[in-house]
Amino acid sequence: MRRTAFVLGLAVSLAAISPQAQGGRGRGRGGAPAADAPVTVLKPARVFDGESMHEGWAVSVRGDRIEAAGPAAGIGASGGTVIDMPGTTLMPGMVEGHSHVLLHPYNETPWNDQVAHESVGVRIARATNHLRDTLMAGFTTIRDLGTEGAGYSDVELKQAIEQGIIPGPRMVVTTRAIVATGTYGPKGYSLEWGHIPQGAEEADGNDVVRVVRDQIGHGADWIKIYADYRWGANGGAAPTFSLDEIKLIVDTARSSGRPVVAHSSTAEGMRRAVLGGVETIEHGDQGTPEVFKLMKEHNVALCPTLAAGDATAQYAGWNKAGGAPEPQGITRKRASFKAALDAGVTILSGSDVGVYTHGDNARELELMVNYGMPAVDALRSATSIAARVLHMDNRIGLIKDGLLADLVALDGDPTKDISATRRVVFVMKGGVTARSYGRR
Numbered sequence: 079m080r081r082t083a084f085v086l087g088l089a090v091s092l093a094a095i096s097p098q099a100q101g102g103r104g105r106g107r108g109g110a111p112a113a114d115a116p117v118t119v120l121k122p123a124r125v126f127d128g129e130s131m132h133e134g135w136a137v138s139v140r141g142d143r144i145e146a147a148g149p150a151a152g153i154g155a156s157g158g159t160v161i162d163m164p165g166t167t168l169m170p171g172m173v174e175g176h177s178h179v180l181l182h183p184y185n186e187t188p189w190n191d192q193v194a195h196e197s198v199g200v201r202i203a204r205a206t207n208h209l210r211d212t213l214m215a216g217f218t219t220i221r222d223l224g225t226e227g228a229g230y231s232d233v234e235l236k237q238a239i240e241q242g243i244i245p246g247p248r249m250v251v252t253t254r255a256i257v258a259t260g261t262y263g264p265k266g267y268s269l270e271w272g273h274i275p276q277g278a279e280e281a282d283g284n285d286v287v288r289v290v291r292d293q294i295g296h297g298a299d300w301i302k303i304y305a306d307y308r309w310g311a312n313g314g315a316a317p318t319f320s321l322d323e324i325k326l327i328v329d330t331a332r333s334s335g336r337p338v339v340a341h342s343s344t345a346e347g348m349r350r351a352v353l354g355g356v357e358t359i360e361h362g363d364q365g366t367p368e369v370f371k372l373m374k375e376h377n378v379a380l381c382p383t384l385a386a387g388d389a390t391a392q393y394a395g396w397n398k399a400g401g402a403p404e405p406q407g408i409t410r411k412r413a414s415f416k417a418a419l420d421a422g423v424t425i426l427s428g429s430d431v432g433v434y435t436h437g438d439n440a441r442e443l444e445l446m447v448n449y450g451m452p453a454v455d456a457l458r459s460a461t462s463i464a465a466r467v468l469h470m471d472n473r474i475g476l477i478k479d480g481l482l483a484d485l486v487a488l489d490g491d492p493t494k495d496i497s498a499t500r501r502v503v504f505v506m507k508g509g510v511t512a513r514s515y516g517r518r
């Protein structure tokens with residue numbers, strides 16, 4: 079009993095001294111907001127709750143949580159702050175399923191040069207800007223899929239955000255990512271130089287067990303592997319890890335409660351990743367109807383990264399704005415994305431941002447719609463479905479009482495015009511306003 083009294087006393091004094099430092103305001107016993115925590119009532123024109131649209135709803139927030147959501151007349155505001163946001167849609171904070179905050183656009187500096195020539199300090203400095211821009215664009219959670227040579231900086235940036243040192247989204251991190259020896263980059267150096275530092279950690283055979291555990295020990299939330307890469311006999315993408323190696327990676331990660339994500343663009347790499355037990359596949363450009371059927375059967379989600387392909391095609395000279403015909407790669411990507419939709423594969427909105435500008439993440443949602451996905455499904459992919467795929471649906475992804483108050487207001491109705499996801503006018507993360515309404 080004495081110990082309980084001490085713990086409660088400590089909680090009260092901490093709340094009095096530094097509510098922000100605890101990662102949430104007015105936190106009461108058991109993680110629920112205290113009864114006296116500040117209340118804010120948000121009154122948009124409509125609410126997209128992560129699944130469907132509700133005209134005339136309002137949402138109340140107490141402390142770091144959503145307290146209630148429903149028809150505005152039924153949402154009490156006694157003693158709280160009311161924020162009227164006419165014409166807007168309030169929705170859950172969006173999720174970026176595939177980011178690289180330690181990379182910047184390849185038309186500024188090619189990937190090889192970023193990894194080989196940019197110091198970690200400079201890369202972290204850039205990343206702090208990227209994280210702020212991401213949050214201000216309404217993306218309150220990101221899964222960052224590899225530091226690309228910057229060690230465990232993603233874990234450190236996540237800590238800096240959690241400690242309130244810099245603004246940014248919730249981060250799910252993978253640290254260095256794992257590649258099979260000889261498959262990754264940078265390449266192109268004199269062979270006499272021996273081993274060139276790589277953009278991910280090499281491991282093979284039984285050694286994958288040690289590397290998975292080491293990355294977990296350094297803070298990895300997910301384990302990322304490259305199931306194929308551009309190391310084929312003719313320079314094209316070819317599978318890397320064997321099915322047995324992938325199974326070993328997945329078993330090792332899973333026994334600690336961590337899922338595995340696979341980069342894969344070839345049908346065979348995707349097949350091995352699915353059978354090996356990964357939970358999401360990134361890119362999937364050469365996916366066939368058979369492979370997508372297999373993904374559906376094994377409940378593996380696809381992160382299509384349409385925006386990265388769209389960006390790299392333009393960096394390579396496609397004058398899209400000038401109306402130049404679509405390159406073959408883009409036409410093929412449209413077809414494979416359509417095949418994934420037809421097979422009923424779960425789509426996690428993820429763009430590979432870093433290849434293009436951080437904060438421009440809405441580009442993925444626009445392209446998903448442009449490539450044939452209904453707008454409401456694109457919105458679900460970036461909210462409720464994303465939360466489920468990331469095993470975070472007990473905290474984020476819906477506007478529902480008890481979940482974290484990660485909320486974004488957009489000018490307009492994104493189910494009618496998906497580009498409304500670019501017109502962010504308000505951002506709240508965990509009950510803390512990151513972008514005030516009316517201040518641009």
Ligand SMILES: [Zn+2]
Nearest residue numbers: 176178223430
């Ligand atoms: Zn990536």
